[in-house]
Amino acid sequence: MAVLVRGQQLARLLGQWHALPGPRRQPDYGALAGAVRGLLADGRLPLGARLPAERDLAEALAISRTTVTAAYRELRDSGHLASRRGAGSWTRLPAGHRVASSGLWTPQDDLDMIDLGCAALSAPAELVAAARAAAEDLPRYLGGAGYHPTGVAELREAVAAAYVARGLPTCADQIMITSGTQQALDLVLRLGVPVGERVLVESPTYPNALAALAARRARITTHGLGAADPGWDADLLLGTLRQVRPRLAYVIPDFQNPTGHLMPVDLRERLVATAHAAGADLVVDESFVDLPLDGAAVPPPVAAFDRHARVVSIGGMSKPYWGGLRIGWVRAAAPQVQRLAAVRVGVDMASPVLDQLVAVRLLADRRRIVAARLAQLTAQRDALLAALAAELPDWRVTVPHGGVTLWAELDGPVSSALARACEEVGVRLAPGPRFGLDGTLERFLRLPFTLPPADLREAVRRIAAVRYGLERPNRTVWREPAIIA
Structure with missing residues (x-):
């Protein structure tokens, strides 16, 4: 079912369309057509959407x-x-083409490579001590088989306690420990999304979520996020939910990946109510919820507004702690946790006990570890912003007040070309199309601030040098596809 965009909704997205750059004396119809093409290229207007009738838009x-x-x-x-006479007009790309995305990787032993493709921090200093303490706790579990499909009890209790601290009553029976947040999403999709069902996601969104949905052969509908805060257009998002009535909607409300937006509390409440009325389940990715910067106040969890067990929350240790510690979790109704555990047995049985015990120790020291992370991320974010302002002043960036990434709007639709060229000068990038469908988002680039300030400044210096010489022809070099984390 196509999403219907009404006249007032499209007018709001178009904004000051007369002021968009273009040839002198460009007629109004040409400026309007160019503005619509821009919305398509940026992913704010989804492909396959039905545009308003001519009279309505006029x-x-x-x-x-x-x-x-x-x-x-x-x-x-x-x-x-x-267009079809009497039926309407739908957005598409020329000749039905998909524009290929490009994120490239070079060998892991390339020490001069500055990797901005992966939005993850190195391990905290406390990890070694936590691992030693966990090894001392391990003998308590050695008398059993070591299989805990829903997770060891003490880690489930620790995760439940973290939800309680955020104002969401939760018991250990509502928690399932997984091998990372990605597995948490995969298991939820295996249980709740039959092949071919329709799913709603944000655009841009996390690339590995799109990969998981593609593996389920889901029919994906997108809701475009704006570059400025708060990002979500409530009218369009809720209207799309009502029209499409997807089986499931996947959202990242807390410092959204890649834009860094924070969903307002009133929209969280309306989103839950609208999803319930539309018969859709909500999967809420909370990977970045522990990383508010500048003292940003994080609204209550989306699940706090759930009265019908339609919200499933997923999270994990990768972003605030370390990606190498493959610990994630699902928070859902207790019966659903048991159903997820039954699905999980056919995948990997259970998460490693020792890793779970390390996670218990880290969560016990959460306040101190996360405070250090926030100070580190704030300094690195500010260094990246300063470097971009100095080297690439034509790029537009909304300052994120949490998470680990900037979503930069470039001075042209060159994201994939820039990523290819930067690979040759030792900078790995995640171009905009990796975060959307059909090759849109070529005007955007995700830039994580998870590396030391000196590395970020050097990366921006190299990117700027490449950008200003990008129009010169260069020999194509083929490389392996990248994984974006």
């Missing part, structure tokens, strides 16, 4: 219907719109 923009008719005709001529 009234919303306070322009003549003739102008809208001409703009739609230009969009059809350029291949960005498909």
Whole structure:
């Protein structure tokens, strides 16, 4: 089912479309068509969306219907719109092409490579002590088989206690420990999304979530996020939920990956109510919830507004602690946790006991470890922002008040080309199309601030040098596809 975008909704997305750069004396219909193409390229207007009727859009923009008719005709001529008489017009890409994304990796032993493709921190100093203490705790578990499909009891209790501290009553029976957040999402999808079901995701969103949905052969519908806070257009998001009625919606409300946006509390409540009315389950990815910067106040968990067991929360240790500690979790209704455990037995049986005991020790020292992480991330974020302002002043960045990434709007649709070229000068990037569908988002680039300030400054210096010489022809070099984390 196509998403219907109404006239007032599209007018809000278009904003000051007359002011967009273009040739002198460009007619209004040409400027309007160009603005719509820009929304498609940036992923804010999804592909396959049904645009408003000409009269509806003309009234919303306070322009003549003739102008809208001409703009739609230009969009059809350029291949960005498909129309059927009496049925409407739908967004598309020219000739149905998908624009390939490019994120590239070079060998792991390339010591000069500055890796900005992976948004994860190195291990905290406390990890070694936690591992030693966990090894001392291990003998208590050696008398059994070591299989705990829902996780060892003390870690489930520690995770439940963290939810209680955030104002969400939770017991250990509502927690399932997984081998990372990615497995948590995979298990939820295995249980709740039959092959071919429709799923709603944000655009941009986490690439590995898109990969997990593709593995389930889900039919993906997107909701475009804006570059400015708060990112979500409540009217469009909730309207899309009502129209599409997906089996499941996947959202990252806490310092969204990659934009860094924080969903307002009122939208969280409305999102839960609308999802319930539409018969959709919500999967809420809380990977970054422990990383608020600048004293940002994090709203209550989305699950706090759930009255019908329709919200499943997932999280893990990778972002605040260390990606090498493969510990994640699911918070759901206790019966659903048991069903997930039954699905999990056919995948990997259980998470390593020793890793879970390390996680228990780290969570016990959470306050001190996370405080150090926040100070580190704040300094690194500010260093990256300063370097971008000095070297690439034409790029636009909304300062994130949490998480670990910047979402930069470039000075042209060159994200994939820039990533390819930067690989040759020792900088690995995650281009915008990796975070969306069909090759959109070429004007954007995710830049994590998880490396030391000196590395970030050097990376930006190399990126700037490449950007200013990007138009010169270069020999194509093929490399292995990247994994974005």
